[in-house]
Amino acid sequence: MxxxxxxxxxxxxxxxxxxxxxxxxxxxxxxxxxxxxxxxxxxxxxxxxxxxxxxxxxxxxxxxxxxxxxxxxxxxxxxxxxxxxxxxxxxxxxxxxxxxxxxxxxxxxxxxxxxxxxxxxxxxxxxxxxxxxxxxxxxxxxxxxxxxxxxxxxxxxxxxxxxxxxxxxxxxxxxxxxxxxxxxxxxxxxxxxxxxxxxxxxxxxxxxxxxxxxxxxxxxxxxxxxxxxxxxxxxxSKKIKEVNATDLSWMNRFGDIAPFLKNDVKLILRNARPKQVLMMSFLFLFYGLIFYTQDTYRDMPAFLAFASMFVTGGFLMSFGQLVPSWDSEYYKLLMSQNIPYRKYLESKWYLMVVAVSISFVLSTPYLYFGWKIFAMIAAGALFNVGLNSFLTLFGGALNRVPIELNVKAKAFSNTNGFNPTQMLIAMPKILGPMILFYIPYKLINFEAGLIALALSGVLGIVFRSYFLNKIEQIYQKGKYKTVAAFGEKAN
Structure with missing residues (x-):
């Protein structure tokens, strides 16, 4: 047997x-x-x-x-x-x-x-x-x-x-x-x-x-x-539990994307796997302590730029890379509704932006290490909002592995919802801020590197509509393959 x-x-x-x-x-x-x-x-x-x-x-x-x-x-x-x-x-x-x-x-x-x-x-x-x-x-x-x-x-x-x-x-x-x-x-x-x-x-x-x-x-x-x-x-059989409804009416101010944002917030609050990811993303706030407390890394500012991106990018990197797998259990129903795909993607982008903003506010204790370090964290936050978020959504278009929301998963090793393409997409996320900072820093000075890193994020925000339109086209092209793949259960 x-x-x-x-x-x-x-x-x-x-x-x-x-x-x-x-x-x-x-x-x-x-x-x-x-x-x-x-x-x-x-x-x-x-x-x-x-x-x-x-x-x-x-x-x-x-x-x-x-x-x-x-x-x-x-x-x-x-x-x-x-x-x-x-x-x-x-x-x-x-x-x-x-x-x-x-x-x-x-x-x-x-x-x-x-x-x-x-x-x-x-x-x-x-x-x-x-x-x-x-x-x-x-x-x-x-x-x-x-x-x-x-x-x-x-x-x-x-x-x-x-x-x-x-x-x-x-x-x-x-x-x-x-x-x-x-x-x-x-x-x-x-x-x-x-x-x-x-x-x-x-x-x-x-x-x-x-x-x-x-x-x-x-x-x-x-x-x-x-x-x-x-x-x-x-x-x-389904177990009947008392459900405490969360009042999310304040999100109505976001207009057409409000229903999607409410759905994501409920998903995080009510399911085991998203809760784990949320806790792990909070731990990313302490990532800078590995680099900022070591004199060795102060002589390698490119690594400080890498750390600064991670300080505010925990939720973006962990939750965002699994879009749209988070919705795999009801993705077929979601795609059968008369809703613009653009609004779905835009809601995910806003969710990541809010998470980066909250992480940036929580990172203010890093002022202890000086204004330069905190300015680098601010530049890294802008990079996350303006470029990293779109790279993450683009990687999600290639992700067709379903996620079981209430299966307790390992934050580091679980491959549920993971595919190797994400590793390739992760390379510009990791190397991007280092290169954008290091080249102006080497050619001019430290402040020039910060401006270049921050400016890349600002340009991403300016061309937000263009990036979202391109990403939407990719999602639309693979829509039915994604629906079919989410119909299966991963091993």
């Missing part, structure tokens, strides 16, 4: 309209996995010698175990933000004679094949080989290595619970944050007893039973959690 499931998933992937894009995405992900996997292998190979050099008076295996908790905390953080949980269309399987347990075991088994599990393997396997070569006890080393892999799988199923259940998230997240805070403020060093625990796993091989038991318990909890809602009635 597992073989049959694999066959069905392969057919779903190869027969979809986004097959070629999916292949390109998979290739990019494989290249990324090879790169980071290679780094993990290298770090695992040198970690023994690095700890021996850093703490010559302590056995390296003890030092490694003392810091092991930080790896698992990092892994949990990485999983939460980047690991995409496997998806399987189970509705057709519910009405045919297949055991629920088999389907659930397959679904949970898919999570074990996550790259983040192999990342730990790539890290700990070279370290294990070094320990064996150095003459450490074979049984102790192999049991310790196996226990670490089991704990890695534990983080996998723990992340599954955190992502699938708000209750588990509200229990585990504050606990982890609290322990990290206690460690940081030197109130209670949780790493010390946990370091003793990892050393005990190495010194006493029989303690491998503890991570094995923990893994079994987490697996069964996940199994029970999925099985509890694995009923056709729960899947098909």
């Amino acid at each position: 597992i073989k049959r499931f694999l066959s069905l998933e392969w057919k779903q992937f190869t027969r979809a309209s986004y097959f070629q894009k999916g292949i390109a995405i998979k290739i990019l992900l494989i290249l990324g996995a090879l790169y980071f996997g290679g780094i993990a292998i290298f770090m695992g190979g040198i970690s023994f010698f690095a700890f021996k050099k850093a703490f010559p008076e302590i056995d390296p295996i003890i030092s490694i175990n003392n810091y092991m908790i930080y790896w698992f905390l990092f892994l949990m953080l990485l999983r939460y933000f980047m690991q995409q949980l496997p998806v399987m269309n189970v509705k057709p399987l519910m009405v045919i004679p297949i055991k629920k347990d088999t389907v659930i075991h397959f679904l949970l088994g898919k999570t074990a094949l996550s790259f983040f599990n192999f990342l730990s393997l790539f890290l700990f396997l070279p370290l294990t080989v070094v320990l064996l070569v150095k003459g450490y006890p074979i049984i102790n080393v192999l049991c310790w290595f196996t226990a670490l892999l089991m704990l890695t799988l534990c983080t996998n199923y723990l992340n599954f619970l955190i992502n699938k259940s708000n209750t588990w998230f509200y229990i585990i997240a504050p606990l982890l944050i609290g322990l990290i805070a206690l460690e940081y403020f030197q109130v209670f060093a949780i790493s010390k007893p946990l370091g003793v625990a990892f050393n005990s796993l190495y010194n006493h091989a029989y303690l491998i039973a503890i991570p094995a038991l923990l893994l079994y318990v987490l697996y069964r909890i996940n199994f029970s959690f999925i099985k509890k809602g694995f009923y056709l009635d729960d899947t098909v």
